[in-house]
Each structure stands twice: as C-alpha cells, then as structure tokens.
Amino acid sequence: MKSSSFLLYSILSAAVVPYAAFVVGGVTPGGRYLRTITAAVSTGTGTDDLLRPSYAIEKIPLRIGHGFDIHRMAPLAEAGQPVVIGGVVIDHLPQKWTDAEGRYVEKGGVYETELGVVAHSDGDVIYHSIVDAIFGALTLPDIGQVFQDTDPRWKGCDSSKFMEHAHTVMADYGYKVGNIDVTLILERPKVASFKPAMKKNIVNLLQTTPGRVNIKARTHERVDSVGELRSLSCHVVMTLELDT
Ligand SMILES: [Zn+2]
Numbered sequence: 001m002k003s004s005s006f007l008l009y010s011i012l013s014a015a016v017v018p019y020a021a022f023v024v025g026g027v028t029p030g031g032r033y034l035r036t037i038t039a040a041v042s043t044g045t046g047t048d049d050l051l052r053p054s055y056a057i058e059k060i061p062l063r064i065g066h067g068f069d070i071h072r073m074a075p076l077a078e079a080g081q082p083v084v085i086g087g088v089v090i091d092h093l094p095q096k097w098t099d100a101e102g103r104y105v106e107k108g109g110v111y112e113t114e115l116g117v118v119a120h121s122d123g124d125v126i127y128h129s130i131v132d133a134i135f136g137a138l139t140l141p142d143i144g145q146v147f148q149d150t151d152p153r154w155k156g157c158d159s160s161k162f163m164e165h166a167h168t169v170m171a172d173y174g175y176k177v178g179n180i181d182v183t184l185i186l187e188r189p190k191v192a193s194f195k196p197a198m199k200k201n202i203v204n205l206l207q208t209t210p211g212r213v214n215i216k217a218r219t220h221e222r223v224d225s226v227g228e229l230r231s232l233s234c235h236v237v238m239t240l241e242l243d244t
Contacts, residue, residue, distance in 0.1 A: 086198025
C-alpha cells in the first residue's frame with residue numbers, strides 16, 4: 001500500500017474506531033504516548049497516526065530491530081554545523097578531507113579542514129539509527145516518515161528529541177531496551193575518547209543501564225565516501241524486552 005493511502009487509511013480508521021488501533025495485546029496502552037497522539041491529532045499534523053497501525057503489535061517477550069544511517073560530511077563552514085554523534089559534539093583538529101567535486105582544491109585533491117555534518121537535523125547517525133531500530137522492532141514506519149520535516153515539532157530539532165519520543169512509544173507499547181549494539185563507521189575524526197559520553201547519553205535518554213549499551217567504532221579503510229571523510233555511517237542492532 002502506498003504511504004499516502006496508508007496515511008488516509010490510518011486517519012479514517014482512527015476517525016471511525018478511535019480506540020481500536022490503540023489495543024496492544026488486548027491491553028489499551030495509556031501514558032504519555034496516548035496523550036501525545038491526542039494532541040497531535042487535535043493540531044491536525046496526523047503523523048502520529050503512523051505509530052498506531054490497525055493491527056495488534058503482539059507483546060512477544062523479545063523483539064529485534066536494526067537501524068542504519070549515513071550522512072554527508074563537508075568542511076565545517078559549508079556544513080554549517082559540527083559533527084554530532086551520540087549527542088556529543090566531536091571537537092577535532094583539521095583533517096585531510098577529499099574534495100571530490102573540486103570546490104576547494106583540484107578535483108579529488110586533499111583539503112585540510114575541520115568537518116561538519118550536512119543534514120536537515122543535527123545529523124546524529126547513532127541517534128537516528130537507534131530510533132529506526134526501535135521503530136523497526138515494533139513494526140512501525142521509519143524515522144523519516146514519523147519525524148517529517150514538514151512537522152513543526154521536529155523541524156531542525158536536536159535528535160535527542162527523536163530518542164525521547166521513540167522511548168515514549170516503546171514504553172507505551174510495553175517494552176524497554178534489551179540491549180543495544182552500535183557500530184559507528186567513520187574514518188576521522190577519531191572518536192574513541194568520546195564513546196563514554198555517547199554511551200552515557202544513550203543510557204539516560206532510553207532510561208536503561210550501561211550494561212545494556214555498547215558502542216563500537218571503526219574506520220572504512222580509507223575507501224569510498226566514508227573512507228575519504230566525505231560521510232559517516234552507523235549500524236545498530238538492538239533488542240526490546242517486554243517490560244513486565
Ligand atoms: Zn540521519
């Protein structure tokens with residue numbers, strides 16, 4: 001079904017049977033999620049309808065989700081914002097960046113510059129991957145559909161807001177973090193010293209414990225856009241555990 005048809009179907013379903021779509025495993029979830037949806041519908045944004053499919057999301061003990069994200073990196077002045085990963089601003093010295101388009105030096109040449117991330121939001125690849133993994137585990141639409149850039153609540157916002165919202169949705173469906181395994185892939189800047197702060201942010205935002213969150217970081221062996229410092233990417237695998 002096309003997403004526009006799905007959206008229309010969701011809106012009609014919600015209008016005809018306003019509470020049927022909230023039923024999860026025979027239990028009607030309440031809490032902040034329900035209030036969030038009510039508020040969103042009343043303001044006419046409607047994007048939260050995507051978070052309440054017409055079918056039941058069964059309360060199986062364990063759900064697994066995967067998330068992937070990639071963002072372009074460019075000289076800081078061009079990107080207009082710093083590299084932010086896991087909620088941490090990655091301060092760094094100028095790096096040898098490959099100028100694939102020849103904007104600063106000859107095409108394919110190396111330009112030494114501090115880097116920034118090119119993105120509509122803050123371009124946080126870890127947070128975006130985790131949010132997609134949570135939604136994926138719950139069979140919900142992807143981050144781009146849920147946090148549409150036309151929705152004034154999300155325009156240009158800090159990605160920690162996406163994490164908080166994803167946590168609320170997860171909790172209201174009756175789940176908590178099982179464990180999270182992050183694989184961050186970027187050539188430079190080096191991020192090893194920032195990993196503890198990233199982990200702390202994830203633990204706090206998802207209200208979990210350090211023993212359930214792992215962050216690995218690796219390079220891309222200097223090949224392709226990630227290896228040439230023109231992008232950074234991230235994979236996340238996580239489990240959601242039924243919160244009994
Ligand atoms: Zn992203």
